[in-house]
Amino acid sequence: MKKVSVVIPVYNEVENIEAMVKAVGDALLPTKREFELILIDDGSRDGSRKIIQQVAKTTAWLKPLYFARNYGQSTAMQAGFDHAVGDYIVTLDGDLQNDPADIPTLLKMLDDDPEIDCVSGWRKDRQDATLSRKIPSMIANALISKITRVQLHDYGCALKAYRGQILRDLKLYGELHRFIPALAVEVGATIVEVPVNHRARVAGVSKYGIDRTIRVLLDLLWIRFTMRFLHRPIHAFGGIAMLMLVLGLGTLGWLTFEKLIMGVDIGGRPLLMLGVLFTLVGIQLLATGLIGELLIRIYHEPEGRKQYILKDMDSH
The missing domain is CATH 1.20.58 (Methane Monooxygenase Hydroxylase; Chain G, domain 1)
Incomplete structure (x- = not known):
């Protein structure tokens, strides 16, 4: 079986780390696959680093990375990709809203169809507030799909599985982590979307705000420019x-x-x-x-x- 690298950026998620590591193990250990979990501590200030260090001592497949300060999610994911050795790379958020139990399903789709390079999660039954999260997300997804011409229902879902080579050909800056599918298509990837489980946040605080929306829009302009004019x-x-x-x-x-x-x-x-x-x-x-x-x-x-x-x- 192909080796798997699971990449999860973490920022101030002290209440979720132990449960998240256990959930990843529960999902992948029964598959008998060789895997690693790369946790990137993005300069957390709530004690997340200590918890990761403690868990790493008793978890051989956990490979933590520690940033000196908060660099942002895109940089954290890039660090994970740089250190990943798996044939497949799986990404998800560290807040436990993504369900690690869905990972084997995404991996099986990559196993079964060599033409698929990325399986993207779709939070079809999203457990978030309608006005503050769902509606803005729907508008953003429609806008991103229109501009990038890569049609996905849910760009914001962190749960995705990629063939490793696709990500090793990419470099992430700014807020580009949410545009990875569009960047992957630009280097020839084939993407399919599959509904995945989504859970309400039960611990910790969301890191998303209106300021991120502005940064995303600016990065979207950059994505559109590079997709059309990078080589001309x-x-x-x-x-x-x-x-x-x-x-x-x-x-x-x-x-x-x-x-x-x-x-x-x-x-x-x-x-x-x-x-x-x-x-x-x-x-x-x-x-x-x-x-x-x-x-x-x-x-x-x-x-x-x-x-x-x-x-x-x-x-x-």
Whole structure:
């Protein structure tokens, strides 16, 4: 059987850690799979670190990582992916709202179909407040699906199972952990969604707030930009640049005609300033696109990075 790495970021979840570790063990030990649980303490201040240290002494398959300070969930998950050695990588939250008992079902789907690279959980019967959590989540999921063109009911569900190679080809920054399915599709992954159990939080405090919504929206703009223009930045700026240049040079050309042929005084006309503005903006945007093209080559060539990723079917 394929080895499994379970990655769980933890931040101020002292009341849930022991129960969570036990639940993961109860879910995976009966499967006879070789597995590891990577808990990333993201700078907790409530004693979570001490509990993790205590549990790790008696749990051979628990591999804790401790951050010096709070870096955020995306960075914590990236650290987990960097240290994971499993053929499959499973992610879930540390608040016990995700049910670890669903993990074997997700893994079996990866076992049974080599074409599937990610099984994404869908909290179909979500146990959260309707106004403050469910409705905003529905709006966010619809918006993310529309912009990324990766149709999922529930981007926010942390319970997902991936083939390890997919995640090793990704790098997470900001709040990008919730966009992993979209990033995975960009590197060629095939994703399926399956309903999973969801439980109400019984201990601890939710870490989600309105400030995170703003960060997510900004990261969504970045995701859309990279999905369309990462390897062709000149296309992002070139179209607008050409439009500005046509308008600007056309305006200046007409004013030149009026000045030289018709003898019209154009020195004080606002149209002259507008033509100059359009031309300068067009030149700046075109230069930005060309600089972007140079940067993408600098990104790939010195480190030997390829512009493509080959799918290893033998590992499936």
